[in-house]
Amino acid sequence: MTTSPTESPAVHENAVGTYDFRCVETLAIPRPVDRVYDALFRVTDWPRYLPHVEEIDVIYDDGQYQEFWMTVASETDGSPLRVRSIRNCRYRRIDFFQPLPPRFLRHHAGFWRFLPDSDGGCLVEVSHLWNLEPVVAAEVYPPTAGESTEQQVEKMLAGHSRLALESWRKVLTAEGARDADL
């Protein structure tokens, strides 16, 4: 099943504003679009390439729809974090949501888009869409003189997006990436 990026449901999502918050990060990766898409699609390979991903436990994968648990290293030297993701992988686009979001989020979803750039590389865009669980969010990210709770959450998710993009650029442009079928 393929859908061109211009027909993306995200247009509707953003237009109707059913998520209160959104952040978008983009990065050019000098590898062909299909290679970049494929690397993000092949979820079982992630622990080989991404040092912070400790384990992927696939629950369902039919080539378009995927559901899996991902165990990632703790950011605070605590226990590893297990995150369940549900994805819909289509032509140059991967939609995702987190059915069990962290307790300060009521909803957490998003999508990756993979667009060809003029140099034969790929412009990768990742969007996060979310609604806060306001009381819990204010406990976890108390407002400060300089930053509101909302700003802190946005900063954190945007930071995760940039980290993911940078990690993939590093992996996909590393020496030997072509030999490793990346």
Added chain:
Amino acid sequence: MRICEQMVVDAPAESVYGLYADLAAWKRVLPDVVDVEVHYMDAHRQEFSMTVERPGGLETVSGVRHLRAPHELELVQTTPPPGLAAMRGTWTFTPENGKTTVTASREFTLLDPDGDEQRFAEKLRGFLRTNLDLFRRAAEGERVH
């Protein structure tokens, strides 16, 4: 294997779509639905389990739906019914002159590669026709009231 069933509903697409999108309505509209448990829901995505009564006993399926109001509901059953390896598809809603054509498309794979696809397809068509008609009656009834 892919199959498709259609039915025209005498109600606007927005209300017909809304009825199909509302997981709570399924138990009210479909008499064989025993329970619906919603695990996640926002305006565009749903994850749920549904238990239905079948001649062989209760069956529970789990699924995910992607909502594109008021045109389409895309679905995958990550835990499909017994005997199936995969089940996915769409409900689409096409407005015309105040009425709505509802199209149910399904793509399924049997667990047994030598299983009788045609026989299962006919059974599935029967379920879809029944469900389309029950939803039609509910949608048209809601419009009248």
